Amino acid sequence: MQKLVVIGAGMASGRLLEQIIAANPAAYDITLFNAEPRGNYNRIMLSPVLSGEKSYGEIVTHDDAWYAENRITCRFGEKVVSVDTDRKVVIGEKGEVPYDKLVFGTGSSAFIIPCPGHDLPGVVAFRDLEDTTAMTEAAGKPGARAVVIGGGLLGLEAAAALRLRGMEVTVLHISTHLMERQLDPAAGYLLKKDLEKRGITVMLEASTKEIVGNGRVEQVNLADGTELPCDIVCMAVGIRPSVKLAQDSGIACGRAIKVDAQMRTQTPDVYAVGECVEYNGALFGLVAPLYDQAKVLAKTLLDEEETFVMRELSTKLKVTGCDLFSSGDFAEGEGREDIVFRDPARGIYKRLVIENDRLIGAVMYGDTADGNWFFGLIKDATDISDIRETLIFGPSFQGGAQVDPLSAVAALPPEAEICGCNGVCKGNIIKAIEAGATDLGAIKATTKASASCGTCTGLVEQVLSVTLGDDFVLPAAQPVCGCCDLTHEDVRRLIKVQELKSQEAVWQELGWKTRNGCHVCRPAVNYYLLADWPLDYTDDPQSRFVNERNHANIQKDGTYSVMPRMWGGMTTPQELIAIAQAAEKYGATVKVTGGMRIDLLGIQKEDLPAIWYDLNQAGMVSGHAYTKGLRTVKTCVGKDWCRFGTQDSTGLGIKLEKKLWASWTPHKVKLGVSGCPRNCAEATCKDIGVICVDSGYQVSVAGAAGMDVRETERLVDVATEDEVIEWTTAFVQLYRENAKYLDRAYKWVAKVGLDWVKETLADDATRRALVERFDISQSVYQVDPWAERAQPAEAVKFHPLADLTKEAAE
Amino acid sequence: MNWIDIGHIDDVPLRGARQVKTKVGCLAVFRTGETEVFAVSNLCPHKGGPLSEGIVHEQKVTCPLHNTIFDLNSGESLGVDEYRIDTYPVRVEDGRILLDRDAIAQRSAA
Ligand SMILES: Cc1cc2nc3c(=O)[nH]c(=O)nc-3n(C[C@H](O)[C@H](O)[C@H](O)COP(=O)(O)OP(=O)(O)OC[C@H]3O[C@@H](n4cnc5c(N)ncnc54)[C@H](O)[C@@H]3O)c2cc1C
Ligand code: FES
Numbered sequence: 001m002q003k004l005v006v007i008g009a010g011m012a013s014g015r016l017l018e019q020i021i022a023a024n025p026a027a028y029d030i031t032l033f034n035a036e037p038r039g040n041y042n043r044i045m046l047s048p049v050l051s052g053e054k055s056y057g058e059i060v061t062h063d064d065a066w067y068a069e070n071r072i073t074c075r076f077g078e079k080v081v082s083v084d085t086d087r088k089v090v091i092g093e094k095g096e097v098p099y100d101k102l103v104f105g106t107g108s109s110a111f112i113i114p115c116p117g118h119d120l121p122g123v124v125a126f127r128d129l130e131d132t133t134a135m136t137e138a139a140g141k142p143g144a145r146a147v148v149i150g151g152g153l154l155g156l157e158a159a160a161a162l163r164l165r166g167m168e169v170t171v172l173h174i175s176t177h178l179m180e181r182q183l184d185p186a187a188g189y190l191l192k193k194d195l196e197k198r199g200i201t202v203m204l205e206a207s208t209k210e211i212v213g214n215g216r217v218e219q220v221n222l223a224d225g226t227e228l229p230c231d232i233v234c235m236a237v238g239i240r241p242s243v244k245l246a247q248d249s250g251i252a253c254g255r256a257i258k259v260d261a262q263m264r265t266q267t268p269d270v271y272a273v274g275e276c277v278e279y280n281g282a283l284f285g286l287v288a289p290l291y292d293q294a295k296v297l298a299k300t301l302l303d304e305e306e307t308f309v310m311r312e313l314s315t316k317l318k319v320t321g322c323d324l325f326s327s328g329d330f331a332e333g334e335g336r337e338d339i340v341f342r343d344p345a346r347g348i349y350k351r352l353v354i355e356n357d358r359l360i361g362a363v364m365y366g367d368t369a370d371g372n373w374f375f376g377l378i379k380d381a382t383d384i385s386d387i388r389e390t391l392i393f394g395p396s397f398q399g400g401a402q403v404d405p406l407s408a409v410a411a412l413p414p415e416a417e418i419c420g421c422n423g424v425c426k427g428n429i430i431k432a433i434e435a436g437a438t439d440l441g442a443i444k445a446t447t448k449a450s451a452s453c454g455t456c457t458g459l460v461e462q463v464l465s466v467t468l469g470d471d472f473v474l475p476a477a478q479p480v481c482g483c484c485d486l487t488h489e490d491v492r493r494l495i496k497v498q499e500l501k502s503q504e505a506v507w508q509e510l511g512w513k514t515r516n517g518c519h520v521c522r523p524a525v526n527y528y529l530l531a532d533w534p535l536d537y538t539d540d541p542q543s544r545f546v547n548e549r550n551h552a553n554i555q556k557d558g559t560y561s562v563m564p565r566m567w568g569g570m571t572t573p574q575e576l577i578a579i580a581q582a583a584e585k586y587g588a589t590v591k592v593t594g595g596m597r598i599d600l601l602g603i604q605k606e607d608l609p610a611i612w613y614d615l616n617q618a619g620m621v622s623g624h625a626y627t628k629g630l631r632t633v634k635t636c637v638g639k640d641w642c643r644f645g646t647q648d649s650t651g652l653g654i655k656l657e658k659k660l661w662a663s664w665t666p667h668k669v670k671l672g673v674s675g676c677p678r679n680c681a682e683a684t685c686k687d688i689g690v691i692c693v694d695s696g697y698q699v700s701v702a703g704a705a706g707m708d709v710r711e712t713e714r715l716v717d718v719a720t721e722d723e724v725i726e727w728t729t730a731f732v733q734l735y736r737e738n739a740k741y742l743d744r745a746y747k748w749v750a751k752v753g754l755d756w757v758k759e760t761l762a763d764d765a766t767r768r769a770l771v772e773r774f775d776i777s778q779s780v781y782q783v784d785p786w787a788e789r790a791q792p793a794e795a796v797k798f799h800p801l802a803d804l805t806k807e808a809a810e
Numbered sequence: 811m812n813w814i815d816i817g818h819i820d821d822v823p824l825r826g827a828r829q830v831k832t833k834v835g836c837l838a839v840f841r842t843g844e845t846e847v848f849a850v851s852n853l854c855p856h857k858g859g860p861l862s863e864g865i866v867h868e869q870k871v872t873c874p875l876h877n878t879i880f881d882l883n884s885g886e887s888l889g890v891d892e893y894r895i896d897t898y899p900v901r902v903e904d905g906r907i908l909l910d911r912d913a914i915a916q917r918s919a920a
Contacts, residue, residue: 516868519865545865
């Protein structure tokens with residue numbers, strides 16, 4: 001058997017071995033060297049490993065069992081030190097191996113700026129697992145600080161990941177905008193803003209002078225005199241092909257190892273694949289073309305014809321919440337025309353560059369759903385003169401069809417690329433589905449689609465869904481209900497992005513399959529519309545469940561319960577007398593509730609307006625005990641009476657209740673304010689809990705005391721009542737604007753992460769803007785629903801339309 | 811048929827319902843479209859939910875208590891459990907809702 005030796009167990013050579021083994025497992029006796037003490041893993045996914053979203057085990061692509069099964073001799077942790085091409089032997093640190101065919105797959109190494117201090121412990125690159133571990137360890141120290149040098153793809157993924165780990169992160173970038181190779185200044189600006197929103201500091205035109213420290217990095221000094229204390233420095237300023245070994249062995253190199261279109265070097269029986277390759281003067285830094293190379297080299301080594309072709313590439317950043325897409329050439333130039341679309345309010349920017357009626361470049365930020373379609377147009381050099389006017393609105397606009405992501409995916413031609421990393425087009429996936437791969441795992445295994453960076457997972461699922469119809473249930477991303485294919489999150493996003501301000505607009509634009517929804521989607525959509533467009537949309541009572549429509553809780557016998565508000569649990573003899581009289585007059589059963597109020601049970605529907613009127617007369621309003629909205633603010637007596645009380649908890653509770661009452665929220669909201677850490681108001685199992693202490697107030701959120709019981713988590717400590725009210729209001733508004741309908745605050749916080757909530761609210765401008773939007777909504781909705789319905793014209797609607805019982809039977 | 815005027819179409823909210831008391835019990839009159847109405851028994855056979863308080867969608871209503879969905883044309887429930895509610899002839903003329911008195915009388919005699 002011929003001997004094949006491969007230097008480097010990386011992503012490119014890994015793919016090569018798979019291809020050879022799949023075609024002919026007996027073709028070669030294979031030896032694999034790797035300087036890293038492990039086999040091949042998905043290097044791309046080091047970013048989620050760094051952030052803690054994935055573990056190393058999850059990103060291993062070839063484990064020991066795989067190598068054993070395929071009889072590959074592994075020499076991991078052993079560097080190849082030289083190659084003797086005359087004797088045809090590879091010399092590793094632990095000895096020689098002869099070869100018939102030799103493949104270089106040595107990849108790249110990170111470029112380290114040779115400034116003073118670059119070799120101090122604590123200065124790392126972001127290339128392999130060792131780097132990742134070093135950074136994770138540094139992040140473990142409370143209050144640790146990181147400086148990331150380089151604002152390109154890698155640097156920003158590192159910065160975002162370290163931030164997620166709770167580090168204070170500063171990014172230093174030499175250019176005037178971030179990711180200048182992939183983005184234009186406008187998109188770079190939006191990206192910077194989004195990163196800053198997460199609490200990352202971005203310094204542009206920052207030039208590093210030196211790194212200083214006593215035995216370990218302590219500080220980075222910039223040319224302009226700025227000093228940045230830090231615990232770790234991550235250098236992500238670029239990569240250099242690892243070609244020293246090849247050069248020393250006499251293999252022809254330019255900037256990297258020169259290969260032809262069959263991946264042959266200029267030395268007989270020596271080949272190269274991956275980032276260590278130079279082809280036609282070009283270098284490589286993304287996996288998509290490397291996988292193409294691997295495919296070609298596998299054929300070459302199996303004596304089959306194949307030619308490597310360069311193709312267009314597109315870039316995405318794997319940072320959740322920073323959606324960017326870039327492809328092609330977007331420099332300005334003569335004869336080039338720009339089409340620009342901006343939506344400042346939503347941070348969306350799209351720019352298309354057109355030359356000779358062809359799309360040649362696209363940059364998008366904020367909304368990248370149409371990226372693959374534009375990419376297709378660039379790749380295929382499609383003549384776009386007919387659709388030029390509406391081009392920027394994307395594919396779904398062209399057919400006049402709905403903007404439902406599924407129909408957009410359905411409209412893609414078979415050649416459209418779905419997985420950029422692995423070059424898998426829609427047609428390949430459909431073929432795989434037809435051959436029996438009917439879930440994501442099977443598609444991954446058979447086509448590799450979504451197996452690398454994973455950003456296309458959603459698209460692959462949508463292709464599955466479009467192809468299989470009802471046989472495929474979109475996992476995790478459950479549609480709202482049978483009326484549509486969109487998730488709650490999608491619906492919310494599209495209502496905002498497309499400015500849909502009526503139910504009709506939602507049904508139409510989002511492709512509802514029913515005429516006017518059902519009992520599942522209507523209340524959700526009604527809520528989303530009123531929360532996002534308080535001034536434009538009018539609440540639809542017919543889209544509410546009975547309790548909210550009738551402003552009382554229906555009981556199992558068809559009667560209702562009525563519960564007036566008692567601000568912070570305070571009441572008066574006059575109120576109690578009115579309640580007692582109403583209870584007697586309408587035959588109510590009286591119960592004291594867990595929320596410090598009095599419940600009148602057993603009221604007939606027809607009597608509701610009358611009892612409300614009576615209670616209104618005594619100055620009471622609805623307690624909203626029936627709404628997805630503010631319920632109660634539970635308080636203890638506070639410092640006016642209690643010998644332990646530190647602040648006026650009752651007074652603060654009343655202020656909070658007066659601020660928040662009558663607002664609609666995704667699910668019910670309960671508050672508690674305790675006057676001291678003894679916590680008599682049980683504030684720490686509420687949606688929002690405030691504990692008064694000597695120095696001020698501890699505001700915590702996301703507690704629960706229902707089927708799930710959980711303690712609140714600290715949002716912020718503040719000194720004044722005004723700040724408590726501001727933070728609480730901003731939190732409620734953030735929840736109103738973002739949560740899925742019927743997710744309690746604790747569920748929503750678990751989904752978005754408390755850190756994100758904290759970071760968002762910590763920004764003064766953002767917090768105030770949230771409060772302002774809440775106030776606008778309250779200007780419409782903070783009215784007593786009882787008073788409105790106690791009016792005679794409204795009250796009749798609570799009576800039967802007609803009474804035919806007195807009709808003489810004929 | 812013996813039509814009796816029970817009210818104006820606008821007394822019933824669009825995609826809403828009102829109750830009508832009769833000798834055979836309470837009926838629910840639904841308005842599913844501008845001039846499209848249905849009359850059915852108000853009582854859900856499952857556990858007595860008042861159907862007039864349900865959410866109205868297309869020509870269907872969802873019971874407010876346990877979400878059983880009824881087709882207002884046939885009175886039959888959709889889904890696994892099979893329930894049936896009585897339906898009554900009703901129509902709209904010049905904006906007035908007319909209910910068939912005979913159908914109700916028959917039901918009470920039966
Ligand atoms: C954090 C991160 C995120 C990334 N994100 C993306 C992304 O989203 N999309 C994308 O397309 N690309 C991304 N990339 C780039 C992508 O990972 C690389 O393009 C790809 O890994 C290169 O593959 P390769 O096989 O050429 O080299 P590598 O995967 O680097 O493998 C080379 C291997 O050779 C070994 N080696 C080198 N010299 C020797 C020697 N003398 N003896 C023995 N072994 C040797 C090395 O130790 C290494 O294990 C990312 C890279 C990183 C680091
Ligand atoms: S009472 Fe109607 S579903 Fe239960």
